[in-house]
Structures are given as structure tokens and as C-alpha cells.
Amino acid sequence: MTLQAKFWKGATLAVALSLAVGCHHSKQPLSNTNGLDNAPTSEQPAPTATLTADPLAIDIGQSLVLNWRTTNATSVVIDGIGPVPVNGTQTVSPSNSTTFRLVAKGDGGSTEASVRVTVRVPVVPVAGDSTANNEAGGDMGTDAAFHQNVQDVFFDYDSFDLRPDAQQAALNAARYLAAHPAIKVLIGGYCDDRGSAEYNITLGENRANAARTALISAGVPASRIRVVSYGKERQFCSEENETCWQENRRAQFNIDR
Amino acid sequence: MMQSLLRSAVLKSSSKQYALAFAVLCVFFSPLLRAQDTFHLEATNSTDRIRIAVAAFKPQSADPATSGYKNTFDTTLFADLSAAGIFDIVSKSLLPPSAPGNQAEMNLAQWSAAPASAAMVAFGNLAVQNGHIVVNGFLDDAKNTQFPQVFVKQYSEEASDDQARQIAHRFADEIIARLGGGGVGIAETKIYYVKQTGQNKEIWEMDYDGANQHALTHLGTVSLSPRISPDNSRLAFSALGREGFQIKMFSLLLNRMVTFPAAGGTNLSPAWAPGGNQIAFSSSRTGDPEIWTSDAAGNIARRVTSFRGPDVSPVWNPKTGAQIAWISGRTGLPQLYIMDADGSGVQRMTDGGYATSPSWSPNGQFLAFAWDRKYGPGAPGGQDIYVMEITSKRWIQLTHDIGRCDFPSWSPDGRHIVFANTPDGKAAHTRIMTMLADGTQKRALTGSGADMPNWSWK
Numbered sequence: 277m278t279l280q281a282k283f284w285k286g287a288t289l290a291v292a293l294s295l296a297v298g299c300h301h302s303k304q305p306l307s308n309t310n311g312l313d314n315a316p317t318s319e320q321p322a323p324t325a326t327l328t329a330d331p332l333a334i335d336i337g338q339s340l341v342l343n344w345r346t347t348n349a350t351s352v353v354i355d356g357i358g359p360v361p362v363n364g365t366q367t368v369s370p371s372n373s374t375t376f377r378l379v380a381k382g383d384g385g386s387t388e389a390s391v392r393v394t395v396r397v398p399v400v401p402v403a404g405d406s407t408a409n410n411e412a413g414g415d416m417g418t419d420a421a422f423h424q425n426v427q428d429v430f431f432d433y434d435s436f437d438l439r440p441d442a443q444q445a446a447l448n449a450a451r452y453l454a455a456h457p458a459i460k461v462l463i464g465g466y467c468d469d470r471g472s473a474e475y476n477i478t479l480g481e482n483r484a485n486a487a488r489t490a491l492i493s494a495g496v497p498a499s500r501i502r503v504v505s506y507g508k509e510r511q512f513c514s515e516e517n518e519t520c521w522q523e524n525r526r527a528q529f530n531i532d533r
Numbered sequence: 534m535m536q537s538l539l540r541s542a543v544l545k546s547s548s549k550q551y552a553l554a555f556a557v558l559c560v561f562f563s564p565l566l567r568a569q570d571t572f573h574l575e576a577t578n579s580t581d582r583i584r585i586a587v588a589a590f591k592p593q594s595a596d597p598a599t600s601g602y603k604n605t606f607d608t609t610l611f612a613d614l615s616a617a618g619i620f621d622i623v624s625k626s627l628l629p630p631s632a633p634g635n636q637a638e639m640n641l642a643q644w645s646a647a648p649a650s651a652a653m654v655a656f657g658n659l660a661v662q663n664g665h666i667v668v669n670g671f672l673d674d675a676k677n678t679q680f681p682q683v684f685v686k687q688y689s690e691e692a693s694d695d696q697a698r699q700i701a702h703r704f705a706d707e708i709i710a711r712l713g714g715g716g717v718g719i720a721e722t723k724i725y726y727v728k729q730t731g732q733n734k735e736i737w738e739m740d741y742d743g744a745n746q747h748a749l750t751h752l753g754t755v756s757l758s759p760r761i762s763p764d765n766s767r768l769a770f771s772a773l774g775r776e777g778f779q780i781k782m783f784s785l786l787l788n789r790m791v792t793f794p795a796a797g798g799t800n801l802s803p804a805w806a807p808g809g810n811q812i813a814f815s816s817s818r819t820g821d822p823e824i825w826t827s828d829a830a831g832n833i834a835r836r837v838t839s840f841r842g843p844d845v846s847p848v849w850n851p852k853t854g855a856q857i858a859w860i861s862g863r864t865g866l867p868q869l870y871i872m873d874a875d876g877s878g879v880q881r882m883t884d885g886g887y888a889t890s891p892s893w894s895p896n897g898q899f900l901a902f903a904w905d906r907k908y909g910p911g912a913p914g915g916q917d918i919y920v921m922e923i924t925s926k927r928w929i930q931l932t933h934d935i936g937r938c939d940f941p942s943w944s945p946d947g948r949h950i951v952f953a954n955t956p957d958g959k960a961a962h963t964r965i966m967t968m969l970a971d972g973t974q975k976r977a978l979t980g981s982g983a984d985m986p987n988w989s990w991k
Contacts, residue, residue: 482821482822514960
């Protein structure tokens, strides 16, 4: 679970990077045609190559189409597939996230192009999780699993600083959220019912934002998080004792539907 | 130092309008000062107040509804003049048995002599004619035997119990305007507040005396912090929606919500500049809750504060419009601050505890706020209403041992403060109370479930 989660975080990042990098690669040979590097073989233009994949991300078992175009190339090889025609398409169905790398060689030299495709592997469901998937085919998980992994953060009296235990909880939460990319999170900021209503709403806002910052630091994209401060409205309990007050001094996480 | 400050305050107050508010405060300060002639000259207590007799009005129509409206009118007029805080009202049991309906029927000697010993007499008649209540109200100076009449006013409104009360309010305000040292009456003012119904809170309106309580909004969510515009036409507040609390606007002229732009983060606690062309509010659109200002339509938003920690509950100096008082948690527990409206000249006013909910007095010289001076887990503190003189930062405590108090709001004449009180500390038992600005004459205006009062402008 943990390894997968880490892998996934890495994979997401890699896609983002490879998109940018892939684009750069495909243009490089063009810009090099006038460059000094190619001067020794000036009679022969350097080959160019592009490689794209559609779609860039699939669920395991699904397939995608690789599409490549080269110019001035005599032999083209794609890693994992082998020698291929200079221009062509191929349907592949990788079982892991893969970087397809194309090497085109010609009289003018050689060039490379690559594309990273992501394969989404379903997370091993936690106990009681099997009916959780929603109609979108996503992996929203159950509320129970969510609350087990993404635990509410509690605060000290009149404070919006995260306690050390809350920092660890944020890391756990981020791991679970990375494994369930379909989940969006609603963070509610709450206060105990002492103090004044208006001030408590701003305090709740700062509490929810502290929890949000911790999640973002742990790698959860900001776009997946919504923050609402309730202050001392909509409280969990109303007894006048420390247990209840502590219960109310929290940033609560919910699946944002 | 203190003496000179207060003396200058008293001298400035010779504009009369706010003399009483100063006087009552000075009564509290005076034990600190030893004998000071200036204070004795200004101090007002019950023996210095104008002694006024309020006669039962004379019914002058055969319509069976007359006596009902007359009772409502009499009760309201008596309550208005009692609540004004500037009169020594002649007890009903000391009044002469006659009920003069006009100047010819008035025998002033009966009223100026003991036991009534009235200096002023309010009297008149009430009739129901063609579905209208017609009231003739007289005010006589009982000591002036030659030309006793101060004024006479005629009122005519469609017949209803509410209009009988409104006419009484207008007559009372006329009397207060004549006798109140230049200060306007508040009997026609309104109080806006938050009414809890189940999980939801809506904005309600009532007359200043607690009558005529009714809902304005029906949003089905949590609405907080109503603030009425200086022209009494619009009500700014904040309501909980999908994106958290946002500033909302209700038009009292159109009797419906009007659009106000939403912004990122939590936006709450609006406050009107005295000109009505600007509002200040707390917004966390940049992450941390700060004080912002915008025009009355919510445009041209500008950030005023920039310190980590909550900044909330701004209120403008209603006299100058050049300063803002607000609550900041930048040093930990919330404290009361003031600054210029552009964010410069920040001054901390409270020296500890837990201070919230400021309200700036109409004359610009005092701040009322809620303060728990011994705040903390297990601390013995209670949250009470305080008034602070801004130049000296000296304060007096207005409520004692009546439970948790919050959200003070000054009346437009500066003589009264309305506030929220919960006798047992439970939020559900919060009610709205009123008092004079010296802490006397406390009484409840509502039952449980009413909170966050805001007094209308004159």
C-alpha cells in the first residue's frame, strides 16, 4: 500500500515532467539542423522524430496507441517493441507505467523521442471497501476508509498551529489521497463554543488552512482541497466540558462530493 | 493627567448632544478624581432629570376599538419616556385623576403641585375616525402658567395596534428632541438581530423596545452579523454557503436579497462607513483572515491589515469615518485595536484577556466591546460588556454576573447599548438585552434564541 502510494506520487510527477520533456525532445532536432553540432555531416540532414501516445494514462488491461513520425531516418527502434517502420502506429497494453523510447538513426546522425504513459493499478481494497467504487469507476473509497486514513486534526485551545501528531496524520492522509486520486477533500474548520462567534470563524479558517497547508506540503494538489470555516456553528457536541470542547476544536476532513 | 483629559472631554461635550453619555460615564470615573467642579456641573442623576408626568390620553370616539388602541398608545408612550434615560417619570399612582384631552381641559396647577410635582406634562386625545387613528399630543411646561404649551402635534395613521405604537414612538421622540438637550430620540429606531430556528439562523428585525419581532431573511442557512447601512436601506451580513461564509446584502426597500459579489475564502463581519459608500469586513481570500475594505457594491476591494493571525469584526468611527476599530489575534488571544482606515497608526487598546465585538459610540469617543479579562481553561473570568474612552484607554465594566455577554451595539443617540446575553452560558439561551450606557436600566428585549443585535442609525 505504502509503496504503491509512493510509486503513484512519483508516477504522476513523471507524467507531468515527461510531457514537458517530450515536447522539448521532439523539437530539438529541428533546432539543431542549423546548429554547429551537425557541421561535420552537413551534406546529410539530421533525422527528426516524434512519438506520442493516446491516451497518456490508462487503467490496467486497457490499451493505448503509440504514434510516431520520423524524417531522414533509416532505422527506427522503440525500446520494448523492437525495430519498427519509420512512420507508424502500434497498439500496446502495458501492465506498468512505462516510458516508451524511440531511437531514429539516419545518415545525418541519430535522435530520440520518448513518451511516458501511466497505467493506473487499482489499490488493494481495505476490508469492507469492496462496494466503494462509485459510478465513475473511480476509487473514492468508503467514508469509513477515508476517515480511517484521513483523520481529523485537533488543535490546542485558541491555537491554529498543527501539533506534531497532526503533522504525521497529514502524511498518512496524503498517502491515502495519492492512492485515491478521485477523492476531493473538504476541510471544515471548527471551534469550541467559548469565545465569540465572529472571531471563532476566522480561527476556524486558520485551522482549516493549517490542515490544508500540511496536505499540500505532503504532496496533495491544492485543487483537490476545499476549505470551509464553520466557527462555532454546526458543532459536534454542546456539553460544557473539556472533552466536548476538544471535540469541537478541529479541522475535519470529509469527501467533497 | 487623567483629570485634564476628562475635563477636556467634558468641555468638548458642551455641544450638549452627548452630554448625558459623558455625564453617566463621568459618574463612574469621578471616584478616581476626588472633587472636581467640572464634574459636578455635568453629572446627571435622577434628581437632576426633568420630572415629567404622562397623562392617560382621552378617548374621543365611540368606536369600540378606541380603548384598545388607546391602551397600546399609553403603554408605549410611558415605556418610551421611561427608557429614554433623561426623565424622572411621575409614578402613575401620583397623577391627578383627571384626563385632559386638550389645552382647555388642562388644569396645570393639579400637575405642578405635590405629589405629582411635574415640570412637564404630556397629554392629549385619541380617536378612531374612518379607519384611522387620530392622535393630538400636547406637551406643557407646568411651571409656565402664562404660556404653558411647548408644542402640539397631530398624528393620523391607518388604524392598527402597530400604528398606535408607532404614533406613540413619534410623539415620544418629539418630546425627547425638545427636552433631551439636543439629542434625538430613538423610539422610532429598529434593532436587527440573528434569530436561531433549529440548525439555522436568519436575520430578524424588531422595534427598539422589542415589539414587532419578525423575520427578514429566509435563506435556510446560518446567517450572522447583520449591519444596517447608515441610510437604513440595506442590511449587510454574512451567510454560510457551499464556499463558506460570504458577505450578503438585503434591501429593506425591496424587501429581498440583492446581489453582492462572492470572493475566495471566508468573508464575514461587514461594517458600514458612516457615509454609506464603503464597507469594511474580514476576508481570507489571500489565506489569512485580514481586514479589507470595498465600496458598497463589493467592488474595489483593498486589503488593510497584513499580520498572521485572525483579523475580524471591524467597525468604523461613525463620527469621522477615518478610523477602524477591530479584533486581532496577531499576538495570541484576540485583542481590541484601532487604526486609520488606510491601515496606518495601529494601536492596541486592550492589555490582555479575550476581547471581541467592538461597537464605536456615535460621538466617536468611546468603544463598547465584550471582554473576558481572565480568559483561559479553568480561569474564573466571565465575558462582560465594557466601555473604553479611546483617548485615555480607561474603561468601565457595564455588566456583572448576569452570564456571558457579547455583541454590544450603541443606539444612535449614544445613550443606550443593546447586547446579547446568555444567563447560563449556553448558546441556545442567548437573548437580547438593552441598558443605558452607564449600565443601568437593564432589561431583556427578546426571549431565548436571539443574538448579535445591531442598532439602526437615526
